[in-house]
Structure formats: C-alpha cells, structure tokens
Amino acid sequence: MGLQNTLKALSDPIRREILSLLKHKTMSAGEIVDHFSVTGASISRHLSILKEADLIRDTREGKYIYYELNTSVLEEIMLWITELKGEDGHDKNL
C-alpha cells in the first residue's frame, strides 16, 4: 500500500494508458484489452496491479468485469511532490 505501490503502478506506460482510458468511461476488461496489442492475460495482470494500488475498482456485472478509475490515491503523490518542492520558500501558506 501507499506511495510506493502507487508510483510503481504508475511507472508502466500501459498502466498509465489504462488509467487514461478509464478517465472517460468505465470499461470491461475486454474493452480495455482491445485498445492494446498485448494479450488479455498481460492486461489482466496490469489491471490487478492497478487494483492492488487502489487506482482502479472493479465490479462484476454478469459475464463482464467493469473497471473504473479511482483518483483518490493520487493525492498522496501530489502531497509528496508539493512537500519536496517545498513551497515554504515563497510564502504560500505559512
């Protein structure tokens, strides 16, 4: 869990692409697979990594499993970056 998992998950281009796809609409695993040139098995593992990182949520609907984006964990990254940048230099919320 945490920052480590999130950043690891984001460090793969296919996984980022998946997240971008899900920005527009939730999609079934199969629909997602169709957007890539790798096998379904490969995408499935990417999905499980994203899910593990809580960047996506899944709900089964009959035969299909739908994936939706969850951006809440991205806050942690934003925070870490903001802290690293140390806005504390030019008086923005002291």
Added chain:
Amino acid sequence: MGLQNTLKALSDPIRREILSLLKHKTMSAGEIVDHFSVTGASISRHLSILKEADLIRDTREGKYIYYELNTSVLEEIMLWITELKGEDGHDKNL
C-alpha cells in the same frame, strides 16, 4: 526523457529518499552514501538514474561531486495527474 523516466526514477524508495535529503541542502555523493546502508556503487547508480531523469544536477568541486535537487520536471507529473483527475467536472477553468 519525459514522464516515463521521471516516474521510473521516483518508483524506488532509495531514490525518493535521496531527493528528500537534497531538499534541505546540496550534498556530496559521499554524504549521501552515509545516509544509507547500501554501497557507494549502488548509490552512484541511483544518482545517475536521478540525473538521467533530470531530477538532480551535479557539479564537481575538486575531489567532490555535489548534487542538488531539481524539481522542475515534477511539473509534468502534476500535470498528468491533474489531467487524469479531470478537474473539468466541477467548473474550474473551463
């Protein structure tokens, strides 16, 4: 270059720790090494990855090589995340 390199560089905990150290002051390679339990060679490779990603800059000063933080490339991540979150939902800059 770009987002991929940056995220890859950030996906390792030692490298993130190095960046955090450099937030406070620029440090020589040796000083950085002292903060970790791995060998200097290992840290040196981490430094080269961070440098490749342009997250740090180095300047030789005599025997020593000093490293300093460069946060400018983090903007790209912030942008990517912001875009993914799609603030376009509750009318903030339409």
Added chain:
DNA sequence: ACTATATTTAACAATTAGGTTAAATGTTAA
C-alpha cells in the same frame, strides 16, 4: 449438463533492476 464467452491464474522465457566487489577515473597534496 453442455457450450460459448469473459476473465484470471499458472508456468515459463526474456528483460530489466538493484545489489555486491573489484577495477578504473579524477582530483589533491606530498
């Protein structure tokens, strides 16, 4: 129960990543 479809899991191969030690490079000072 059988078949078809959607998705995941297992087993394996190839590549990448991170660690170690030893050698190489660069710099300073005697």
Added chain:
DNA sequence: TTAACATTTAACCTAATTGTTAAATATAGT
C-alpha cells in the same frame, strides 16, 4: 610521480517485471 581519497564504471548475481501460451474459473444461454 606517488599516495590517498572520492566517485564512477564494469562484471557478475539474484530477484522482480513483463510478456506469452495453456489451463482454470465464472457466468449465461440452450
């Protein structure tokens, strides 16, 4: 130039990542 120190690079090892194909699981329809 030699010695000492700081740092990187090379060679090597192991573990993790990513991809593939084949088998397993889950659901729906007949």
